[in-house]
Amino acid sequence: MIAFPSIDATPALLVDRAVLDGNIARMAASARERGLDVRPHAKTHKCIEIAHLQLAAGARGLTVATVSEAEAFAQAGFDDIFIAYPLWVDAARGARLQALSETVQLTVGIDSAAGARTLADHCDTSIGVLVEIDSGHHRTGVAPEQAGVVASEAQALGLNVLGVFTFPGHSYGPGLPHVAVAEETDALAVAAAALRDAGIDPVVISGGSSPTALIETPSVATELRPGVYVFGDAQQLELDAVTEADIALTVLATVVSARGEVVVLDSGSKTLGADRASWATGYGRILGEPDARITALSEHHATVGWPNTSTRPDLGQRVRVIPNHVCNTVNLADELIVTDGRHADAVVDRWRVAARGCNT
Amino acid sequence: MIAFPSIDATPALLVDRAVLDGNIARMAASARERGLDVRPHAKTHKCIEIAHLQLAAGARGLTVATVSEAEAFAQAGFDDIFIAYPLWVDAARGARLQALSETVQLTVGIDSAAGARTLADHCDTSIGVLVEIDSGHHRTGVAPEQAGVVASEAQALGLNVLGVFTFPGHSYGPGLPHVAVAEETDALAVAAAALRDAGIDPVVISGGSSPTALIETPSVATELRPGVYVFGDAQQLELDAVTEADIALTVLATVVSARGEVVVLDSGSKTLGADRASWATGYGRILGEPDARITALSEHHATVGWPNTSTRPDLGQRVRVIPNHVCNTVNLADELIVTDGRHADAVVDRWRVAARGCNT
Numbered sequence: 001m002i003a004f005p006s007i008d009a010t011p012a013l014l015v016d017r018a019v020l021d022g023n024i025a026r027m028a029a030s031a032r033e034r035g036l037d038v039r040p041h042a043k044t045h046k047c048i049e050i051a052h053l054q055l056a057a058g059a060r061g062l063t064v065a066t067v068s069e070a071e072a073f074a075q076a077g078f079d080d081i082f083i084a085y086p087l088w089v090d091a092a093r094g095a096r097l098q099a100l101s102e103t104v105q106l107t108v109g110i111d112s113a114a115g116a117r118t119l120a121d122h123c124d125t126s127i128g129v130l131v132e133i134d135s136g137h138h139r140t141g142v143a144p145e146q147a148g149v150v151a152s153e154a155q156a157l158g159l160n161v162l163g164v165f166t167f168p169g170h171s172y173g174p175g176l177p178h179v180a181v182a183e184e185t186d187a188l189a190v191a192a193a194a195l196r197d198a199g200i201d202p203v204v205i206s207g208g209s210s211p212t213a214l215i216e217t218p219s220v221a222t223e224l225r226p227g228v229y230v231f232g233d234a235q236q237l238e239l240d241a242v243t244e245a246d247i248a249l250t251v252l253a254t255v256v257s258a259r260g261e262v263v264v265l266d267s268g269s270k271t272l273g274a275d276r277a278s279w280a281t282g283y284g285r286i287l288g289e290p291d292a293r294i295t296a297l298s299e300h301h302a303t304v305g306w307p308n309t310s311t312r313p314d315l316g317q318r319v320r321v322i323p324n325h326v327c328n329t330v331n332l333a334d335e336l337i338v339t340d341g342r343h344a345d346a347v348v349d350r351w352r353v354a355a356r357g358c359n360t
Numbered sequence: 361m362i363a364f365p366s367i368d369a370t371p372a373l374l375v376d377r378a379v380l381d382g383n384i385a386r387m388a389a390s391a392r393e394r395g396l397d398v399r400p401h402a403k404t405h406k407c408i409e410i411a412h413l414q415l416a417a418g419a420r421g422l423t424v425a426t427v428s429e430a431e432a433f434a435q436a437g438f439d440d441i442f443i444a445y446p447l448w449v450d451a452a453r454g455a456r457l458q459a460l461s462e463t464v465q466l467t468v469g470i471d472s473a474a475g476a477r478t479l480a481d482h483c484d485t486s487i488g489v490l491v492e493i494d495s496g497h498h499r500t501g502v503a504p505e506q507a508g509v510v511a512s513e514a515q516a517l518g519l520n521v522l523g524v525f526t527f528p529g530h531s532y533g534p535g536l537p538h539v540a541v542a543e544e545t546d547a548l549a550v551a552a553a554a555l556r557d558a559g560i561d562p563v564v565i566s567g568g569s570s571p572t573a574l575i576e577t578p579s580v581a582t583e584l585r586p587g588v589y590v591f592g593d594a595q596q597l598e599l600d601a602v603t604e605a606d607i608a609l610t611v612l613a614t615v616v617s618a619r620g621e622v623v624v625l626d627s628g629s630k631t632l633g634a635d636r637a638s639w640a641t642g643y644g645r646i647l648g649e650p651d652a653r654i655t656a657l658s659e660h661h662a663t664v665g666w667p668n669t670s671t672r673p674d675l676g677q678r679v680r681v682i683p684n685h686v687c688n689t690v691n692l693a694d695e696l697i698v699t700d701g702r703h704a705d706a707v708v709d710r711w712r713v714a715a716r717g718c719n720t
Contacts, residue, residue, distance in 0.1 A: 008452035009428075009720035043659060065660045068369075085660060088614050088626070088676045092368035111617065114675050139661055140617045140624055169658065254448050257471065257500045264500055266448070270691050271719050274634040298529065299403060299687055300425045300445060300719070301499050315474050316448045327659055331630050331692070334717055357694055359631050359660070360369035 002288045003345040004318045005337070010254040011267035013333045014320065017348060018341045019248035020230060021053070027229050028057040030214050039063045039082060039206065041227030044327045046355035047336060048076045050230060061105070063225045067096050068358035074104045076354065082206075084165060084225060086111040086132050086140050087119070094122020101127050107162060107204075111141050113153040120157035129154055130165040130204055131195075135187035136180060137169035144187040148194030155200060163204035164191040165225070168212055173279055177211040177239055184212065185219045192220050211241040233326035234285045235277065249336070250287050250320035251329065253302065255313045263313060265294075265302040267321055272302065273328030280324055287320040287342075294321070331356055362648045363705040364678045365697070370614040371627035373693045374680065377708060378701045379608035380590060381413070387589050388417040390574050399423045399442055399566065401587030404687045406715035407696060408436045410590060421465070423585045427456050428718035434464045436714065442566075444525060444585060446471040446492050446500050447479070454482020461487050467522060467564075471501050473513040480517035489514055490525040490564055491555075495547035496540060497529035504547040508554030515560060523564035524551040525585070528572055533639055537571040537599055544572065545579045552580050571601040593686035594645045595637065609696070610647050610680035611689065613662065615673050621666050623673060627681055628660040633688030640684055647680040647702075654681070691716055 005014065031038045037060040042051050051062055051073060061080030064070045070081045081100075086109045087093065097119075100106050107128035110116045119127070131150045134141035142150055151161045166187055171180035184207050195202040208224030228235075231249035232242040251271060257264035269283075274297060276283050282293030286304065289311060296303040302321065306312045313319055323329040330336070330353055338349035365374065391398045397420040402411050411422055411433060421440030424430045430441045441460075446469045449457065457479075460466050467488035470476045476489070491510045494501035502510055511521045526547055531540035544567050555562040568584030588595075591609035592602040611631060617624035629643075634657060636643050642653030646664065649671060656663040662681065666672045673679055683689040690696070690713055698709035 011719055085626075086616050088616050090676070112675060115616075118676065139656070139658060139663060256446050256448050256475075266445075267719075269633070269635065269688055270717075273629070274636075274685070274688060275629065276634075276636075296499070298499060299691075303499060315472060316450070316478065325634070328629055328634060331659075332717065332719075357630075357692065359371055359627075359692075 002320060002342060004252065005339050005345040005347050007252060007337060007347070010252050010318065011271040012252045013329065013336050014250050014252050015336045015338045016248050016342050017338050019246065020050070023230050023232065023246060023248055024053055024057045027213065027226060028059070031224055032058060034216060036221060037223040039223050039225050040230070041084070041225050042073060042355070043069060044227035044330065045230055046330055046353045046358070047351050048354050049351045051078060060223070066358055066360060067093060068360045069355045070100055070104070070106070071096065072355035072358050074100055079103060080105045082107040082130070083109065084167070085109050086115055088115060089118040089122050091122055097127060098123050109165060110150065110154060113150060116150065116154035116157055116159055120159055125158045125160050127160065128162040129159045130163050130206060131161065133164050133166045133187055133191045135166040135168050136183040137167060139169060141166060144190035145194055147191035148198035151195050151200050152198045161200055163202035163206065164188065164195065165206035168207060168209050171209050171211040172235065172239065172277060174239060177215060177241065181212040181215045181217055185217050189220045210236060211239045228326055231326045234322045234324045235280065237285065237322070238280060244287065244290070247287065247322050249326050250322055253319055253321050255315055255317050255319065258312065258315050261306050261309060261312065263304045263306055265304060265319065265321065266300060267302050268300040269297045270299045271329070271332060272297065272321065272323040273325055273332060275325035275328055284324050285322040287322055362680060362702060364612065365699050365705040365707050367612060367697060367707070370612050370678065371631040372612045373689065373696050374610050374612050375696045375698045376608050376702050377698050379606065380410070383590050383592065383606060383608055384413055384417045387573065387586060388419070391584055392418060394576060396581060397583040399583050399585050400590070401444070401585050402433060402715070403429060404587035404690065405590055406690055406713045406718070407711050408714050409711045411438060420583070426718055426720060427453060428720045429715045430460055430464070430466070431456065432715035432718050434460055439463060440465045442467040442490070443469065444527070445469050446475055448475060449478040449482050451482055457487060458483050469525060470510065470514060473510060476510065476514035476517055476519055480519055485518045485520050487520065488522045489519045490523050490566060491521065493524050493526045493547055493551045495526040495528050496543040497527060499529060501526060504550035505554055507551035508558035511555050511560050512558045521560055523562035523566065524548065524555065525566035528567060528569050531569050531571040532595065532599065532637065534599060537575060537601065541572040541575045541577055545577050549580045570596060571599045588686060591686045594682045594684045595640065597645065597682070598640060604647065604650070607647065607682050609686050610682055613679055613681050615675055615677050615679065618672065618675050621669060621672070623664045623666055625662040625664060625679065625681065626660060627662050629657045630659045631689070631692060632657065632662065632681065632683040633685055633692060635685035635688055644684050645682040647682055
């Protein structure tokens with residue numbers, strides 16, 4: 001039986017503490033066995049309390065996507081942060097990075113000589129640099145064999161080049177995680193060799209995404225940066241990266257309309273996010289009801305196809321939604337309501353989404 | 361020439377004050393000529409200052425989607441609010457509605473006898489009620505000919521039934537606005553007649569969406585509830601509901617990668633929202649560059665296909681993005697930066713997104 005905590009107002013984001021702890025422990029153990037550091041991507045939870053749990057489980061530091069996320073975690077005392085993004089550093093952003101570097105062991109991404117120059121122009125050289133490589137996602141990053149060129153240019157500007165990183169985002173597609181991890185492994189090896197050929201020792205070789213991080217493959221990588229693994233979501237379910245038992249975050253929602261094989265919930269795109277990958281089977285799922293799918297999403301309505309009419313909830317009943325892409329769901333909320341598990345209904349804590357909206 | 365205001369950090373939401381004022385005035389004038397009230401949907405802007413501009417232009421009151429949005433605007437002194445949603449009213453929500461009704465002329469939606477009963481059980485009868493009808497969008501609402509039945513049941517419970525409302529959301533598709541407005545017109549006429557047959561005078565007959573609100577059709581409607589019209593967005597462009605000259609809100613973004621016919625911007629789904637209707641030609645557009653399209657979106661990356669290499673911006677340059685669905689974009693931001701127009705670069709104000717995240 002799935003429990004429905006007594007919460008005054010829906011929609012609300014629930015975090016099952018036991019499932020969360022299990023997800024953090026599993027990733028930590030898997031990485032430890034392989035001799036890999038975990039530097040979890042905090043963009044998923046944006047939450048001080050969860051970052052502390054990750055560090056307590058052995059994480060080396062945090063990954064973030066923006067300077068303002070780094071500022072939010074630095075303010076809470078975190079002192080080892082990698083901004084996994086090819087920042088364009090103007091005077092204003094440079095001043096913020098410089099300020100961060102006073103209290104944080106800070107590392108940032110670059111993927112061009114021009115980007116390296118903007119960093120060198122505005123910041124001192126205590127900030128570490130990782131060269132981003134494209135391992136197949138074709139978003140940002142240089143070709144792996146070009147990593148040595150960019151690294152040399154950065155070093156010539158006085159920057160402290162520590163290694164390379166990649167995001168194998170092409171793991172997001174049914175059947176693709178194993179393909180992506182093989183390409184990532186090759187790309188990191190080529191890039192690391194390119195740095196060595198340029199006379200630079202790659203002490204950090206960083207990869208990983210939630211769909212691939214638990215796939216064990218011999219690799220030159222030193223570090224994994226998964227994010228979504230803490231909560232899981234419907235995308236990870238459809239990629240076979242998690243099972244429903246691993247889903248730690250759900251959205252408590254109320255049925256506002258019910259007819260035949262359809263219910264409408266009060267959690268729409270302003271709560272769940274509007275993510276729907278081309279391969280996704282819907283806009284989200286329902287905990288404990290594997291055949292139900294969100295078939296349409298408005299800002300405050302989720303229309304759910306519910307084929308099993310014997311379990312279909314009625315007007316006013318509550319359900320727990322598994323969002324498609326939990327990172328965007330969390331970024332829409334101000335707090336996470338922590339329960340002591342899926343099968344109990346006690347609220348044990350409320351955690352602030354401290355870095356919500358930190359986009360700059 | 362498009363101007364790029366001097367703003368320290370991207371991404372940032374810019375509102376062109378002159379375009380905004382023009383959009384508000386055009387809708388107000390069109391409705392006035394037709395003898396219709398405008399009750400703009402404040403979910404789009406969630407902003408006290410813009411709601412004041414709408415009322416100053418003659419709007420009768422505000423529409424919102426949630427109780428918490430109503431609370432945010434009531435706190436700012438707005439005293440005539442319609443919650444256009446078939447609320448399920450439990451004790452907690454009932455207490456909030458009751459409190460709102462002390463200072464606000466409050467109206468809410470119902471679309472079932474069961475929903476009406478929860479309202480009557482928890483609130484007094486000063487709260488007005490509109491019966492939601494389904495005019496073709498097939499989300500919530502009863503069939504138009506059933507409106508009289510639900511209205512009678514609500515009235516029998518002591519509720520103050522004022523009329524009917526619908527949202528012609530099936531206007532969202534190329535070529536569909538005129539189809540939807542015709543169906544909406546018929547549905548409102550049928551529903552109003554059904555109320556009269558049940559002995560209830562429909563003093564409010566409310567419809568309208570941004571793609572349809574400016575289409576002039578003889579109708580029994582008394583009121584329009586458009587939302588997006590204040591800003592426009594890429595969806596409205598693709599529905600031919602607006603031109604680029606009507607786009608009042610853009611997202612200032614920085615190019616972080618540029619190669620061939622592709623640029624990558626620092627405004628991803630956590631800034632723009634992930635909305636992409638099945639008929640949309642991309643995840644967003646670029647102001648002044650009608651052939652460019654956002655072809656892929658990550659949380660902090662927008663990959664843009666930019667076929668005209670002679671105008672393609674380079675690393676570090678800024679562009680202005682037209683988001684697909686501006687309601688979700690605004691709900692991700694804490695403030696709107698107001699400029700004195702597209703062709704100047706002066707920041708004249710900063711407005712807080714006061715009802716951001718108000719989902720309950």
